[in-house]
Amino acid sequence: MAANYFAEIILPLALPGTFTYEISPEDQPYLKVGQRVSVPFGTNKLYTGIVHSFHQNKPELFKTKFIDSVLDTEPLITEIQIQFWEWIAKYYMCSLGDVYRNAFPTALKWESETFVKFIGTVAQIEENLSESEWMVVNALDKKGILAVSEIAKLVDKKSTIKIIKSLWEKGIIQLDEVLKEKYTPKVELFIKVNPELKSDEKFFNSSLEKLKNAAKQRETLLQLIVEESQSSKPIKISKFIKKFGGNHAMFRSMEEKGMVEIYDLEISRIDEIDNKTIDSEALNFEQNQALKTIGNYFEEKKTVLLHGVTSSGKTEVYIKLIEQNLEEDKTTLFLLPEISISSQMVQRIRKYFGDKVGIYHSKFNQNERVELWNKTLNDEYKIIIGARSALFLPFQNLGLIIVDEEQETAYKQTDSRPYFHARDMALVLANFYQANVILGSATPSLETYQNAQTGKYGHVQLTKRFTDVPLPKIELIDLRAAMRSKEITGDISNLLREAIIETIKEGKQVLIFQNRRGFAPVVECTSCGHSPFCPNCDVPLTLHKMSNLLKCHYCGHSQAKPSKCSNCQSLELDTKGIGTEQIEVQLESIFPKLKIARMDVDAMRRKFAYEKTLEAFEEREIDIIVGTQMIAKGLDFSNVGLVGVIRADSMLNFPDFRAHEKAFQLLTQVAGRAGRRNEQGKVLIQTYNPDHEILQNVTRYDFEKTAKDILYERKSFLYPPFLRLIQITFRHAKKEKVDKVSEAFVNLLKPNFDEKHLLGPEEPSISRIRNLYIKNVLIKIPENASPQSVKNLIEKGIASLYTVQAFRSVRIEIDVDPQ
Template identity: 35%
Template sequence: MYVRVALPGPFLKGLDYKFPFSDAPVLYTRVLVPLGKRQIIGIIIDKQSTCDFDHKKLKSVLKVLDTAPVISSININMINWLSHYYHSSLYQAFKLALPKLLLQREHAHPSCQYYYVLAKQFTPAKNAHQQQKALSLLSQESRLYHEDLKQHNIHLATIQALLKKEVIIKKKATLENEIKPAQNINNQDEPTLNKEQQHAVQQIQSRLYGFSTTLIFGITGSGKTEVYLQAIKPLIKQNKQVLVLVPEINLTPQTQTRFYARFAVPTVVINSKISDQTRLNYYYGIQQNHIKIVISTRAGLLCDFKELGMIIVDEEHDSSFKQQNGIHYHARDMAIVKAKAHDIPVILGSGTPSIESYYHAKTGKYHLLNLTKRALNQTPNTIQIINLQKHKAPSGISSILKQKISQSLENNDQVLLFVNRRGFAHSLICQDCGWCAQCDACETPYTLHLHPQHLSCHFCGKGVNIFTHCKNCQSTDLIDFGSGTEKLEHHLSELFPLARIARLDRTATQRKGALEKQLHAITQKKVDIIVGTQMIAKGHDFQHVNLVGIINADAGFYSQDFHAIEKNAQLITQVAGRTGRGIKAGEVLLQTYQPDNPMFALLLNGHYQHFLEHLLTTRKMLLYPPFSYQAYIYAQASQQSACITTLNTLAAQLGKMTQHQQAICQISGPIPAIAAKRSGKYRFSLMLTANNRKALHYLLKSINRFITQQTKVKLTFDIDPIEIK
């Protein structure tokens, strides 16, 4: 007997092995096999009694690790679809679906992890730095796993010393204590729905049993989350499971709180910050229907549900749902495929729907539900556009915005300021010769950070000390150019020294628990001014924010990437919607160098649908998606010439294939990618545009062999791209 095994590497269809055991092989079980000099865990994806290769040269499976498949038949179909549609290997698809430990350990069980909790107060010796660090971490968290402590470079000897002194206690984790207990349902706390919300809930519940896709187009503050909560009540009562997808980790705490408070059922959060063992525990809990509600980023999309009843994709427009490395899949699109496989409804929700979803709703492919009124406040926000040509803002704050901030602080209201760049300044520039401090590996300017002081490349993550002399002319006259969240925070602390300022960006919230702590402080009105990047634009319910300032609204409207206009419009609309969510009307101030740009009038006056109609007209004229189908092929190599030569060869092959197809396919390139160099590698791309999806995938499939043969150039596909990278 022979088996085909999915393995890491350039093996799209896996590798064949002898199966030297008496029991018949079981598909989709794990096996240990030799690969080169290593022993690797793979997945059996096929079996046969004959083999096309010389069986004497085939290696044998070393060990069978499971007696039954590790994944359900529905999820196997999902994995096959994912691999086929995004032109990846099956192993890459399995990596997305299975917990990492199942592919790393022969014995991976859901209840084999230990954690530590503080038992008593203890003051370590002054030179016992490791013990001090461990106790400090444990004081911040209710419990920590061994894996968590290892990530902070705390050695086993330190843990054992604290255990011996009985300062900490070691406990064994079980699936039950992995899951946070939900609170009891309190029907008195359930808000009364307005007519639009009631209609939405009724429409969703009328389609509970069978596949359908519904788009909830609801303005910010219209109560989409409450619609979700009330729509799934019948499913929870019927012991069904619900998957709630959110685009980013920072949105999970508040969503989690709402669901915990409403449903007394096991509810978990899955994102990239949970430990590998916790992920494994959740995997089995979901597979056994012990866990009922899963709130997750795209990391939980392929969880193996036993009784899935509905999928909700909140903020469906968000670009974070698109994976940008490995398999370039879109979690929203995959959620729809998953719902179809389970024959259940999928709900897409957004205040600024993606142009694709709106188009499908407009053409009848999706059901469209509109929420046009704010759930708790009918008073519209007031809008003011500040012309930066007349009102200068050298540090990001114009005199008008400064005055409005001052008034809000006097009224004990919170202020939210949005700037779409983290760090102190965009770059460090020499005033004498114009030299700019940039990352050599990516050929892009470093961003200046002050806490701690360093220069950082936001492409490859490299950090260096701040230059004191120009590397070109040795001048010491270096200035920071542009502004980011840190610089704005610094300037605000000088303007309003008594104000309590919170900065929400990826740098400020990277420590575990930092984001939750900041959000709690904002909710408790222990923060006066919130400064942030895209992180503050999405989904947050800031009840006390009554002034929003958009520092530079022009960023994004002028770009090589035709997707940028839509993304910038979504950001502006979402940020503006963070105010006026309480009992008072809010105020939005938008700083721009283009006060007459008609887009601003549409977006700020609640006409996002008109904006989408305008954008659809433009895209139809240019034959851009959703009126065509696109894919990008990226080439990455240490030499520019290698990228160009390889892509030219590919373009020639694709051109020949196109002549044999009945569909129109345009091939553009090779051209340098927008990030033309990253981590020392040059990047070029080809863009394929076809008038039907079948033709596009036929072309891509025809070059799979060529791609796997490349050794000096790394080639990747981006199917249905949402940005040019």
């Protein structure tokens, strides 16, 4: 008798391991690792799972169920991906299902809780639908939206997911999600002569004949033909009119006669259309040296830090590396911290590589994600640009990963498991493919810098700006002195104000940085000192003046601004601290004639506000942008003469061991937006602590000294990069419970650690968020201990806590390498 066959299946669950299912004899010949299957789970759930492996060991403790159906003929996941997922699950101490849930497009993994909706009308559907497909369509037509679990009641439960998949592939149903609209960049009208007119002499002659009495049109037609023969560029109507006269009505009339065609084109795509793509720039001497050194490093080490000052032309070096990788017919993954604020970078890459580039964008809907997934699987894109989630695409022949701005904290996922760091995982992924990695930054993270110092990574530097302009001159403005001598209006010192006036006079633009949004972070009663706090979180509410609301930036709670103190009824309410909104208001009153825009998450929430603001700034329709760190990152504008920082102090005093490192990085980044092309730019940083070490280092661009000082402290106080951290967070609505469970956890671990390596339980600076009290325990993995053994101890500890029934309601999250 032939043995039974079993498959281990990955399911989107927070439970450890894979799940065993039996394979029916009919399915056996077709089933492959990486294919999707639909399976029943528990009493009535359905899931889409991924085949992980096969075996013949009949489980002894439970009765296995059969796989309901096989959903694909070919795998959608590569074997490397499965190994990569396992690696992540183990390293970040989460389940394989957590990784699967996060890594795989939703529209490919239907499950009981998924909602689908009907698009179109029954009458439109001419497709050959099976009887059960018809039943689903009819039900959806009546209800609009149904959960997969509801559909399972209408049809044969076993084939539910198969039916849904088939309807989805036919474009009849869609995942019910908030539809994401795509940005349409500015379009311009273009004109071309009907190609037939040019090739068909008869048509040509008859056209001229027709225009006998329309001299201007006749002249224009001939002029157009000449223009087209002289340039391959599309002809912009507005430009043509400027040069040769005429008007739109005339062109329309010629179009009606079939002589010309009028069409529109996105401005940003014009370069692509013109000979498709353009050649990359020739590198300057320093860039060339860097490129060569990188090439040499790649022979022996797989990872290189490209450490270049702002505007040194790192991107152009990346582009050469992509070209080289392309010559070997290999794929490049280009990672960016936040794709939604990287339109400038994406356009630059597109300009060179055109349709070889695929973009994985958070603004894309689920159908588009699936399309990108499939095209990656079929090796149709040679360059993929994306944020951290792009790491999970099914690459075929990955040769190079570029991690731009590798120091960015946005690379760390913090909102859902796995809490992975994309820069670190890029190295792991590259290892599976034997691919090279470039970590690029003007101010590398100390982890990366240390690895470059010790020779683990190659280290290549670019020390000069591409055009050889000196780096911007950075000066500190002492706010204490300005206050004393009253040389300040609101939060804008006279020095900063004069510099703005000067810059605008020179026809340049200004960026003003304030790392806090809203109007004021604290509203305070002047008689009793009371401040309104969030009812759900342990934080004061931020005043947003435009909307006249008090908002919590942690849970989203908002309420009307009170007119009197809720504690003492006094009418005298004051505000403390400043946000971008307030700076915008102040600037508007100082400079009523200037055009001022704000760039922060609030202002950018409006549809396409980000793209519109960038375009307007580029077109010089805006004089000053006030913004949060959104304006610090990667923007490449040619005309910024001045960058002002309103207050550097809060960044330096943040309760986090990385505060100084981050402050240095952010200030250097934001300073780097000034004077990028021709003339040296200027940067003014206002502060109450002009003597602060870090600020002094910033003015001198002294990365080495900053790194050396901070690394010395990190070593003495046992922090990364000298050892790794694991943070365990306990959350519960009852404070006593959090206290008790976190205390019990520490007691369980105590025998294995000294007090230098086991810290807490401690209240974080915000000790309650969304009505849950929080306590943290921090473990520093001792240098001589194996990280895995420490992880095992943590897991054992949590498991034994959870044997106590009363403790199970406490939410415990593990964050490996917290940021």
